[in-house]
Amino acid sequence: MPKKTILCLGNNTKDTDNRATQLAELNDSVNFGLVSQENLNEQRVPGVYHTTIVDCSYQDIQRIIKEIDLLYVFDQTYDDKAVKHRTLEIAEMLSTEVEVQYENADNTSNYNYWSELVKDNKSFCIYPFIELMTQNGKTSVCCRSNVPVEDVENIIDWQTNEKYQHIRNKMIKGEKLHHCALCYKSEELGVASSRQLDTTMWAERLNLTSVEQLATINTPAYYEIRASNVCNLQCRTCGPQWSNQLDKEWKEIGLTSKDTTYGYTGFDIVKFDQLDINLKVLQNRTIKLPKVQETSTLKLIRCSQINLFDNSNCSSNFTIEILPTINRRLVLPLFLPALALICSLLLIKNKNSILLSNISIFAYSFLLLLFAELVIRYTGINKILNYIFILTPLLSSVISYYFLRYKFSNESY
Numbered sequence: 143m144p145k146k147t148i149l150c151l152g153n154n155t156k157d158t159d160n161r162a163t164q165l166a167e168l169n170d171s172v173n174f175g176l177v178s179q180e181n182l183n184e185q186r187v188p189g190v191y192h193t194t195i196v197d198c199s200y201q202d203i204q205r206i207i208k209e210i211d212l213l214y215v216f217d218q219t220y221d222d223k224a225v226k227h228r229t230l231e232i233a234e235m236l237s238t239e240v241e242v243q244y245e246n247a248d249n250t251s252n253y254n255y256w257s258e259l260v261k262d263n264k265s266f267c268i269y270p271f272i273e274l275m276t277q278n279g280k281t282s283v284c285c286r287s288n289v290p291v292e293d294v295e296n297i298i299d300w301q302t303n304e305k306y307q308h309i310r311n312k313m314i315k316g317e318k319l320h321h322c323a324l325c326y327k328s329e330e331l332g333v334a335s336s337r338q339l340d341t342t343m344w345a346e347r348l349n350l351t352s353v354e355q356l357a358t359i360n361t362p363a364y365y366e367i368r369a370s371n372v373c374n375l376q377c378r379t380c381g382p383q384w385s386n387q388l389d390k391e392w393k394e395i396g397l398t399s400k401d402t403t404y405g406y407t408g409f410d411i412v413k414f415d416q417l418d419i420n421l422k423v424l425q426n427r428t429i430k431l432p433k434v435q436e437t438s439t440l441k442l443i444r445c446s447q448i449n450l451f452d453n454s455n456c457s458s459n460f461t462i463e464i465l466p467t468i469n470r471r472l473v474l475p476l477f478l479p480a481l482a483l484i485c486s487l488l489l490i491k492n493k494n495s496i497l498l499s500n501i502s503i504f505a506y507s508f509l510l511l512l513f514a515e516l517v518i519r520y521t522g523i524n525k526i527l528n529y530i531f532i533l534t535p536l537l538s539s540v541i542s543y544y545f546l547r548y549k550f551s552n553e554s555y
């Protein structure tokens with residue numbers, strides 16, 4: 143069987159290349175890679191090629207379509223709704239000139255159902271069936287519409303609400319609504335509108351296969367809650383109804399009339415003056431007292447069991463850790479002179495005993511340090527250990543000092 147020349151249409155160049163390779167392997171063929179404007183005029187041989195609407199326009203694909211036996215359309219992600227819409231639109235237009243196959247025909251036929259619907263019915267849009275949008279106490283059909291539908295307080299049941307039902311019925315009948323003027327305007331100018339793009343996207347996202355199914359949606363699938371148009375930004379893609387900065391600018395340069403008000407000038411929904419929250423009444427498991435390590439030595443002494451000062455502010459748990467911390471700060475430094483004196487034993491010339499060898503002196507110093515670190519943590523719970531810990535550096539300093547004096551005095555210079 144002669145090999146075909148297949149052109150794959152995807153929506154992401156890298157991903158499309160991988161999928162084209164898989165398709166080529168399945169067909170015992172070769173993936174010849176991307177078709178773009180750079181190699182559009184090259185001669186094509188049987189095999190698999192791929193492109194996207196970003197790499198090639200409709201006119202570009204049309205120019206090479208005679209060399210193609212099959213246009214294979216990969217499944218498109220609905221997140222990239224504009225690319226998907228245009229890709230499927232191009233595939234449909236080319237279907238009169240070349241055989242078109244869809245990777246996921248079921249998905250595509252569902253997509254076609256909704257895109258045909260919004261093409262035939264110039265009023266229908268999915269948003270009033272799936273969305274509740276609020277702005278400053280009013281609702282609207284979607285964020286592209288400034289026309290209020292209902293007071294938020296009157297929305298007892300969004301599905302059966304009379305005004306929403308009226309809008310939905312009109313849309314199903316194909317009667318245009320003044321709420322949706324922006325979308326109609328886009329379509330008149332030949333630009334795909336949100337009505338067209340978002341209807342197919344949401345139908346796919348919610349797995350809807352017919353208009354009748356919309357009646358089963360009894361709570362909004364999508365909420366958009368806007369308190370006001372107060373905003374720090376002035377994005378060029380936005381408008382004065384969403385940004386008070388743009389509202390100001392548009393009025394200054396005459397893009398909108400100075401009398402136009404959008405009515406969304408304050409965060410009326412949020413009562414900031416009532417937001418004086420008393421955090422003290424809240425319970426949590428966070429440590430609210432300062433750690434012992436973060437408390438001054440004087441305060442620690444006050445809280446210690448020495449009771450020299452008022453200790454009424456000290457909790458019982460707090461005092462258990464105090465003595466080790468005081469010892470670490472005040473007694474541990476006393477081990478340094480003791481260690482220095484022990485190390486001075488190395489200066490003795492006449493070391494005729496193994497007890498005065500360099501290794502033994504190193505062992506004394508090491509054991510003293512080890513003792514200090516091990517015992518210090520228990521000084522808060524055992525009084526005897528506490529006394530031993532305090533006396534050790536004092537005694538070892540005194541003993542080392544007098545021993546050194548004795549040894550040095552017997553040495554001849």
Ligand code: SF4
Pocket residue numbers: 266267268269270283284285286287321322323324325336337340
């Ligand atoms: S037609 Fe346009 S303005 Fe109307 S609800 Fe749909 S997206 Fe919004």
